[in-house]
Amino acid sequence: MxxxxxxxxxxxxxxxxxxxxxxxxxxxxxxxxxxxxxxxxxxxxxxxxxxxxxxxxxxxxxxxxxxxxxxxxxxxxxxxxxxxxxxxxxxxxxxxxxxxxxxxxxxxxxxxxxxxxxxxxxxxxxxxxxxxxxxxxxxxxxxxxxxxxxxxxxxxxxxxxxxxxxxxAGAQDGRGERHTTETHLIPIVLQVALGRREAVSVFGTDYGTPDGTCVRDxxxxxxxxxxxxxxxxxxxxxxxxxxxxGNGTGFSVREVVEVCREVTGHPIPVVEDGRRPGDPAALVASGRRARDELGWLPRRPGLAAIVADAWKFHSAAAGAGPAAAHAGGGA
Structure with a gap:
């Protein structure tokens, strides 16, 4: 086709x-x-x-x-x-x-x-x-x-x-996130590990979630x-x-940071800040319809695997320049 x-x-x-x-x-x-x-x-x-x-x-x-x-x-x-x-x-x-x-x-x-x-x-x-x-x-x-x-x-x-x-999140075959202005959590945390930021800000630690930080899928x-x-x-x-x-499983901001520490081997300092307006406590998908009608299930659901692929992409790009890795358009 x-x-x-x-x-x-x-x-x-x-x-x-x-x-x-x-x-x-x-x-x-x-x-x-x-x-x-x-x-x-x-x-x-x-x-x-x-x-x-x-x-x-x-x-x-x-x-x-x-x-x-x-x-x-x-x-x-x-x-x-x-x-x-x-x-x-x-x-x-x-x-x-x-x-x-x-x-x-x-x-x-x-x-x-x-x-x-x-x-x-x-x-x-x-x-x-x-x-x-x-x-x-x-x-x-x-x-x-x-x-x-x-x-x-x-x-x-x-x-x-x-x-x-x-x-x-993640990357495949050298294609990953490369934004001029980065707003997504995992790339931001990895930028700290690469020395491009001093720390990652955690916005809100008093949500009604297991560790007080926002949960995302x-x-x-x-x-x-x-x-x-x-x-x-x-x-x-x-x-x-x-x-x-979505995965159908939520991970908190603190969990994402901790997994990034484990994958990268970097300490990744955290600065706690107040809530941002409009941030829901939890956003997790029900994937039942996609499973039942499309026959789709995530084959790479583990957060560590997602972060590891993202880290491979970002560290390669940082080590060899932008041309070393593919990235993310508009039309």
Missing amino acids: RVLVTGGAGYVGSVVAAQLVAAGHEVVVLDNLSTGHRDAVPPECVFVRGDIRDRAAEVLSDGVEAVLHFAAKSIVPESVARPEMYWSGNVGASLALLEAMRATGVRRIVFSSTAAVYGEPERVPIPEDAPVRPTNPYGATKAAIDAALTEHARMHGIGAVSLRYFNV YIHVADLAEAHLLALDHCTPGRHRVYNL
Whole structure:
């Protein structure tokens, strides 16, 4: 199958592109490289540099049968500071992509959504039928795109699958996280181990969790990518399905730091700080629907293995420069 991967020069998109190639698909990557990296794109892929609004119809008309849509802005604080950029870059571009799909007759799409659509959950683990009430513009834009997919399935007969990620980490085949502004916990902790930060800040130690710090669900990027290939085969015309992707097990901030200490052999100092507004005590996915309908289960659920792969990537990049490792795009 010939597939289009938007944002395929980014972290998750590049790993998915590599797995698609390994599975025998023809892959076209569309990315404007605003946050992605050209060296993250597998060499077997056709690479098109450009924006979705300008290039999607052209690329789709060249025999593409399905789309995997990763291109998006994804920094929560930035979305709060510049919501207009997120509504235009995420929702506007996605609507343009859907219109290009309608015009060219492409009827399958797998969308990179997020657990941020749930906001402060009523219960944990979080099922897919939990109320959608995002607490920031980033989550709100993803929820809006999910709604648009439901309408396009109803009106135009597309088959759509939204995959709502929780916390993605790790690396595969030299492809890992490499952000200009890092906001994710595991890479931040590893930056301390590499000497790029003096300490890691722990925001809030008085939550109603076993050790008082926030609990999050971490999933290996390779497991996440495998779910996308399964979802591609479950795009049913006229139907939009949503799946939560997570381990189903939560790890606290203190647990993450301790595992990073064990994996790296570095002490990793911690500075305790107050809670950040809007941080839920626990975000853990219920993966029952993905298991039952997609046949998907994480094959690398251990936190130590996730951290070890991330550490291998980050330490290699630090030792030999950015060109030594692939990384994470937007289109």
